[in-house]
Amino acid sequence: MPTLLKPFGEDTAGDKATPIGLAILSGLCLIVDGYDVQAMGYVGPAIVQDWRIHASQLGPVFGAGLFGVLIGSLLLSTAADRFGRRRVLLLSTLLSGVFTLATATAGSMNALLAMRFIAGVGFGGVFPNVVALMGEHSPARLRSSVMMFVACGFTAGAALGGFLASALIPAFGWRSVFYVGGGAPLLLFGVLLFVLPESLHLESRRIPVVDLLTCGRAWSTVLLWTINFMNLLDLYFLSSWLPTIAKSAGQTTASSILTGATLQLGGIVGTIVIAGLVQKLGFVPVLATCFAMASLNIAVIGWPTAPPLVVFGAVFVAGLCVVGGQIATIALAGSFYPAYLRSTGIGWGLGIGRIGAILGPVWAGRLIRLHWPPRALFITAAVPMLLSAVAIVISWFLKTATPEAAYRVSSRP
Numbered sequence: 001m002p003t004l005l006k007p008f009g010e011d012t013a014g015d016k017a018t019p020i021g022l023a024i025l026s027g028l029c030l031i032v033d034g035y036d037v038q039a040m041g042y043v044g045p046a047i048v049q050d051w052r053i054h055a056s057q058l059g060p061v062f063g064a065g066l067f068g069v070l071i072g073s074l075l076l077s078t079a080a081d082r083f084g085r086r087r088v089l090l091l092s093t094l095l096s097g098v099f100t101l102a103t104a105t106a107g108s109m110n111a112l113l114a115m116r117f118i119a120g121v122g123f124g125g126v127f128p129n130v131v132a133l134m135g136e137h138s139p140a141r142l143r144s145s146v147m148m149f150v151a152c153g154f155t156a157g158a159a160l161g162g163f164l165a166s167a168l169i170p171a172f173g174w175r176s177v178f179y180v181g182g183g184a185p186l187l188l189f190g191v192l193l194f195v196l197p198e199s200l201h202l203e204s205r206r207i208p209v210v211d212l213l214t215c216g217r218a219w220s221t222v223l224l225w226t227i228n229f230m231n232l233l234d235l236y237f238l239s240s241w242l243p244t245i246a247k248s249a250g251q252t253t254a255s256s257i258l259t260g261a262t263l264q265l266g267g268i269v270g271t272i273v274i275a276g277l278v279q280k281l282g283f284v285p286v287l288a289t290c291f292a293m294a295s296l297n298i299a300v301i302g303w304p305t306a307p308p309l310v311v312f313g314a315v316f317v318a319g320l321c322v323v324g325g326q327i328a329t330i331a332l333a334g335s336f337y338p339a340y341l342r343s344t345g346i347g348w349g350l351g352i353g354r355i356g357a358i359l360g361p362v363w364a365g366r367l368i369r370l371h372w373p374p375r376a377l378f379i380t381a382a383v384p385m386l387l388s389a390v391a392i393v394i395s396w397f398l399k400t401a402t403p404e405a406a407y408r409v410s411s412r413p
Contacts, residue, residue, distance in 0.1 A: 021195060022137055023146070025188075026130045027153035029093065032188055033126045034157025035164075036100050036181040038264070040065055040116060041240045042165035042257050045247045046174035053109075055244050059365030061109065062240045063358045065116035065123075070354035072124020077347020078209055080129045085343060086196050089129045093189045096122030101182030104175040124354070127154065127330075128347035135334045135342055137197070147331045148275040155267035155323050158239065162261025166254045211341050212348060221345075223395040224333055228353030230384035230391070231291075231326045234298065237360035237381055238263055238318065245374060262312055263319035270324020275331075283332050284396045287325055291389035294321035295382040302378030322385065356384075 044058050072092065080088035099119035106112040131147050138146040161177070168176045212221045242263060246256035270290075277286045300306060300314040330346055337345030367377055 022197065023134065023150060025192065025196065026134050026150045027156075028188055029089070029126055029130050029192075030151060030153030031157035031160065032181075032184045033096070033123055033130075034154035034159075034264075035161040036096060036119065036157075036185070037065070037069065037123050037154075038158040038161050038239055038260075039100075039165070039177050039181050041243060041260055042162055043169065043174040043177050044240070044244050045256055046169050047112075048244070050174065051109075054369075055248065056365045056369045057109065058244070059362045061113050061116055062236070062361035062365075064113040065120040066236060066354055066358040066361070068117040068120020068122075069124040070120075070351050070358065072121040073128060073347045073351035073354055074124075076121075076125030077128040077132075077343045077351070080125070080132070080343040080347075081341060085129045085133055088125055089133075089196065090189065090192055092122045092125030092129070093185050093192060094122070095119070096126065097182050097185035097189060099182075100178055100185070104178035104182065124347075124351070127151075128343050128350060131330060131334055131346055132343040133197075136339055144331045144335045145275050145279050147334045148271055148278070148327050151327045151330055152268060152271040152275075155264055155271055155327065159261050159264030159268060162257055162264060166257040166261070169257075170254065209344055209348060212337070212345055217337075219398045220336065220395055221349075223391050223398070224329065224336070224349050225352040226391045227329050227388045227395075228326075228349045229356040230388040231322060231329060231356070232350075232353035233356030233360040233363075234294070234381055234384050235322050235326060235360070236357040237364045238298070238315075238322065240361040241364050241368075242315070245368075245377075259312070259315060262315045264323065266316040266319025266321075267323025267327075269316075270320030271327045273320070274324040274328050278328055278331070283328065284392055287328055287332075287392045288389050290321045290325040290328070291385045291392065294318055294325060295385035295389070297321065298385060299379050299382040302374035302376070304373070304375055325388070 040058075040062060044055070044062075047053070047058065048055050076088050076092055096119050099115050099122065103112065103115040103119060106115055131151055134150045135143050135147050161181070164180065165177050168180065211217075239260060243256040243260040246259040274286060274290060294317075297314040297318040301311055301318065303311075306314070330350070333346050333349045334342055364377065364381075367380075
């Protein structure tokens with residue numbers, strides 16, 4: 001075993017220990033992934049100003065990138081469970097890096113749309129495979145917490161993107177955001193090529209996705225898909241349009257970008273807090289409360305008489321609950337599905353969720369073109385989170401013997 005992959009101390013439960021290097025590499029992969037996936041939302045106001053277009057014209061570009069992530073999540077996660085997670089993760093990292101760099105050279109809306117779609121395919125293969133690898137290489141009693149903490153890297157990258165973009169764009173222009181975002185995964189690819197381990201559990205199945213809906217998993221799988229859909233619809237509506245809406249409300253470009261970064265900063269805090277609560281209380285009570293709070297705070301964001309400090313607080317709490325709740329949902333899927341099916345289970349949940357992620361920004365763009373005021377926009381956006389709260393409660397009542405371990409307070413088998 002390379003020194004970089006030296007494990008943590010022995011696990012008292014007798015489980016394998018988590019490699020330190022793998023945890024670091026996994027976190028870096030997701031930091032880069034989070035930065036790149038959210039980059040378009042941060043550069044949106046600058047592109048509108050540079051190309052002199054209406055903000056609503058960015059809707060298809062947001063949607064194209066997310067559609068690419070959808071395709072990557074569905075296809076590359078399934079391929080990984082059959083052909084190996086190492087190979088697919090390397091391919092995903094290379095693809096996302098090359099085409100993020102290409103995004104920086106785009107000179108038209110069509111070129112921008114195409115580059116974001118292809119890069120999105122690469123992004124879609126990163127998250128499920130990183131989380132699945134960490135789940136396999138972690139002690140069973142700590143699996144959900146380890147997966148959540150590593151997955152927090154995605155949110156950290158998204159927040160980092162906001163802070164970097166607010167500094168890079170005024171100094172070097174919006175294209176610099178993509179130069180940084182494309183170079184980082186290519187550097188990371190060089191490291192992964194030499195030290196990334198293979199999955200511990202692989203079965204060459206013809207159609208592994210069928211197993212998601214058999215062995216008593218069907219209802220729980222459908223409910224997990226529903227929660228992913230609702231969460232990502234709201235998450236990408238907020239992350240894609242918050243900076244642009246804030247700019248149209250009179251904020252400076254830097255300030256509007258920081259509004260979006262506040263959402264992701266809340267998500268980092270939320271992931272850490274929720275991981276601890278899930279370990280003590282279990283997924284259902286924590287997530288049901290989290291989604292209900294998200295709904296309330298999203299509605300507050302658009303309230304016309306709310307003071308700026310209250311709005312920023314609502315954005316922070318919405319990020320805490322929406323982003324943190326989504327990371328916990330991914331950890332729930334990682335605990336629910338067996339190891340040989342974990343990439344497919346996480347990837348298909350995220351893939352179905354990406355349908356919501358595509359619809360969220362496009363739907364918001366249409367409403368903005370119809371001159372909906374912010375109050376109406378955000379009240380409407382509060383509804384999906386209420387539906388997520390209902391779905392997680394239903395999942396508790398409908399769980400069968402197969403998913404029981406995923407809903408226990410502790411992840412110890």
